[in-house]
Amino acid sequence: MFRRLSSIPSLEVLGDVSRLVGPLREGDLLGVIATDQLAYSYALSTAVESVGRAYYMDVSSRIPPVSGEVLFGRVYSMEEVLSGLDYVEDGSLVVVGSLNVLEPxxxxILKVKRIADRKGLYMMFVVEEPSLNELDLLSEAKRLFIVPEVFEQLLVLRISYYRGKYRLSLSVLRTYPDNLRALGEHEIQIKEEALFPSRGGQPQE
Structure with a gap:
């Protein structure tokens, strides 16, 4: 039941974003709100490319061709997500898209958290919400993730294009106690190839 916090492995799931807000620890949950399709695609592709093999569940595949091995499972309910986790290898990265469509x-959410903890999974949930109320992001996080308290990290991602450069606007709503300085607003310049990867193959179903 108990374990040393200092010995828990971690994973930089979101590349430059993770280097800013801190890596995701084994058994923990990361929630991402994407306000546009580019941000959604960026979150998905960056996450699955962070490891050699990743599991991705969604109502439809919204991931571009990427390097590495991506195992895709089509799901239409949270019951199917929970069932799918039985087939995931311990210690794996699992990305679940379109969480709001699944109506958890x-x-x-608590069942997912328990399974993630038991199997040592790195869990990331992604929601696309173009009509996000930017004036009350904490309430929006509660609306979309139901129990935001069980998510170790909660992020809002937006991508804009200006003068030939793509910029990622990031709101950090929640993160680990040892990296609270990351809370708030940030901007990161991202390379075009991170948004439009052309390497690798299609996810396997």
């Missing part, structure tokens, strides 16, 4: 309950 508080119990569903």
């Amino acid at each position: 309950s508080k119990g569903d």
Whole structure:
């Protein structure tokens, strides 16, 4: 039941974003709100390229061709997500897209958290919400993730294009106690190839 916090492995799931806000630890949950399709695609592709093999569940595949091995499972309910986790290898990265479409309950989120902890999974949930209320991001996080308290990291990602450069605007709503300085607003310049990867193959279903 108990373990040393200092000995828990971690993973930089979101590349430059993770280097800013800190890596995701084994058994923990990361929630990402993307306000546009580019930000959604960036979150997905960056995450699955952070490891050799990743599991991706969504109502439809919204990931561009990437390097590495991506195992895709089509799901239409949280019950199917929970069932799918039985087939995931311990210690794996699991990305679940379109969480708002799956309409999870508080119990569903807590079950996912329990499984992630038991199997040592790195869990990332992604939601695309173009009509996000930017004036009350904490309430929006509660609306979309139901139980934001069980997510170790909560982020809002937006991508804009200006004068030939892509910029990622990042709101850090929640992160680990040892990196609270990352809370708030940030901007990161991102390379075009990170948004439009052309390497690798299609996810396997």
